[in-house]
Each structure stands twice: as C-alpha cells, then as structure tokens.
Amino acid sequence: MKIDAKDLLFVALAGLVLAGVFFVSGEETTKRVPYDAAHRTTYDVLKKSGSRQEAERGCGTCHNETANPLPAGHPPENRCLFCHKIERAAR
Ligand code: HEC
Ligand code: HEC
Structure with a gap:
C-alpha cells in the first residue's frame, strides 16, 4: 500500500484528538x-x-x-x- 501525505495527516489528526480526549478526561476526573x-x-x-x-x-x-x-x-x-x-x- 502506498502511503501519501494525506494519510499521514489523517493519522496525525486522529492521534491529536485521542491525546486531547485522554488529557482532558484525566485532568477532570482523577483525584x-x-x-x-x-x-x-x-x-x-x-x-x-x-x-x-x-x-x-x-x-x-x-x-x-x-x-x-x-x-x-x-x-x-x-x-x-x-x-x-x-x-x-x-x-
Ligand atoms: C491509568 C490511570 C491511573 C493510574 C496509573 C493510577 N490511578 Fe488511581 N485512580 C484512577 C481512577 C480513574 C480512580 C477513580 C476516580 C478518582 O480517583 O477520581 C482512581 C482512584 C484511586 C484512589 C481512590 C481515590 C478515592 O478516594 O476515591 C487511590 C487511593 C488511588 N487511585 C491511588 C493510586 C496509586 C497509589 C496508584 C499507583 C500505584 C494509582 N492510583 C495509579 C486512575 C489511575
Ligand atoms: C505515608 C502514607 C502514604 C503514602 C506514601 C501515599 N499515600 Fe495516598 N493516601 C494516604 C492516606 C492515609 C490517604 C487517605 C487520607 C488522605 O486523603 O490523606 C490517601 C489518599 C490518597 C488519594 C485519595 C485522595 C482523595 O481525594 O480521596 C490518592 C489519589 C492518593 N492517596 C494517591 C497517592 C499516590 C499517587 C501516592 C504516591 C505518589 C501516595 N498516595 C502515597 C497515605 C499515603
């Protein structure tokens, strides 16, 4: 499979969103x-x-x-x- 710049951008964005969700939820709920x-x-x-x-x-x-x-x-x-x-x- 050929991986082009658009694929990389998608992966990067998905990772950012996941990291953001994890960070926000951890910050708000854990004592x-x-x-x-x-x-x-x-x-x-x-x-x-x-x-x-x-x-x-x-x-x-x-x-x-x-x-x-x-x-x-x-x-x-x-x-x-x-x-x-x-x-x-x-x-
Ligand atoms: C992956 C995340 C995570 C890690 C790593 C973690 N905890 Fe927790 N811990 C939680 C969550 C989520 C709760 C329950 C919700 C809360 O505390 O607000 C909790 C609850 C607790 C509580 C009870 C708080 C209360 O009075 O309700 C204690 C004590 C505690 N953790 C100690 C520890 C200790 C000691 C360690 C390391 C050995 C540890 N935790 C590692 C996520 C984590
Ligand atoms: C000298 C003993 C001692 C050590 C070491 C200790 N704890 Fe505790 N911990 C307690 C006691 C006692 C309580 C319940 C009373 C209080 O809130 O202090 C508690 C409560 C907690 C709570 C719940 C706070 C809440 O709001 O209900 C968390 C989270 C926690 N400890 C995390 C940790 C983590 C993470 C470490 C290591 C970095 C740690 N403790 C090391 C004795 C200790």
Missing part, C-alpha cells in the same frame, strides 16, 4: 494526590529528585491490599502520577 501530612514525603521526594518515577515508589507502602486500598476496578497501571496529578500549589 489529585492530596497535599497533606500523609503525602508529605511524596512531595518532598518529588521536589528533591525532580522525578515522578522516584516519588511513585513510595505509594505502595501506604496504598496496598490492607492499607488505603485502591477502589475496585482501579486501573492496574503502576505510574500513579500520570493519572493522579500533584497539587499545583505545591510545585
């Missing part, structure tokens, strides 16, 4: 990580390391099957901070 005592370490690590992946490592200590469990049907992904944004004020 932020609260800026409270329990999440103080999260914000400290984030500030010091500048790495969300580093900060995410601590989530499981408090959020697991026994303590503060994730709700049923929670997405199984491990990149917590992709969906649960940090509070803007704390940046």
Whole structure:
C-alpha cells in the first residue's frame, strides 16, 4: 500500500484528538494526590529528585491490599502520577 501525505495527516489528526480526549478526561476526573501530612514525603521526594518515577515508589507502602486500598476496578497501571496529578500549589 502506498502511503501519501494525506494519510499521514489523517493519522496525525486522529492521534491529536485521542491525546486531547485522554488529557482532558484525566485532568477532570482523577483525584489529585492530596497535599497533606500523609503525602508529605511524596512531595518532598518529588521536589528533591525532580522525578515522578522516584516519588511513585513510595505509594505502595501506604496504598496496598490492607492499607488505603485502591477502589475496585482501579486501573492496574503502576505510574500513579500520570493519572493522579500533584497539587499545583505545591510545585
Ligand atoms: C505515608 C502514607 C502514604 C503514602 C506514601 C501515599 N499515600 Fe495516598 N493516601 C494516604 C492516606 C492515609 C490517604 C487517605 C487520607 C488522605 O486523603 O490523606 C490517601 C489518599 C490518597 C488519594 C485519595 C485522595 C482523595 O481525594 O480521596 C490518592 C489519589 C492518593 N492517596 C494517591 C497517592 C499516590 C499517587 C501516592 C504516591 C505518589 C501516595 N498516595 C502515597 C497515605 C499515603
Ligand atoms: C491509568 C490511570 C491511573 C493510574 C496509573 C493510577 N490511578 Fe488511581 N485512580 C484512577 C481512577 C480513574 C480512580 C477513580 C476516580 C478518582 O480517583 O477520581 C482512581 C482512584 C484511586 C484512589 C481512590 C481515590 C478515592 O478516594 O476515591 C487511590 C487511593 C488511588 N487511585 C491511588 C493510586 C496509586 C497509589 C496508584 C499507583 C500505584 C494509582 N492510583 C495509579 C486512575 C489511575
């Protein structure tokens, strides 16, 4: 099959729309990580390391099957901070 510029444009536009929908819905519906005592370490690590992946490592200590469990049907992904944004004020 021959791929011309029009096909590429279509793919690019479709991707943009999808990304926009994902971004908007995630931003509006998913709870932020609260800026409270329990999440103080999260914000400290984030500030010091500048790495969300580093900060995410601590989530499981408090959020697991026994303590503060994730709700049923929670997405199984491990990149917590992709969906649960940090509070803007704390940046
Ligand atoms: C020191 C323990 C601790 C750690 C570490 C921790 N949490 Fe929590 N988390 C809690 C507790 C306790 C609550 C419920 C009370 C509250 O809102 O603080 C909670 C609540 C939440 C909520 C729900 C907030 C709401 O509005 O209902 C989210 C989302 C959350 N945590 C995400 C995270 C993520 C993401 C991480 C890792 C980056 C994380 N937590 C690390 C203890 C912790
Ligand atoms: C793919 C997106 C996604 C990822 C990744 C993700 N979550 Fe969630 N999480 C959600 C959604 C959606 C909900 C339910 C709706 C809401 O919180 O507003 C939720 C709910 C929660 C709640 C309950 C909030 C409440 O009080 O109702 C906690 C706690 C939580 N997530 C913690 C975590 C932790 C910890 C991680 C990393 C191990 C994580 N999440 C990764 C999307 C995600």
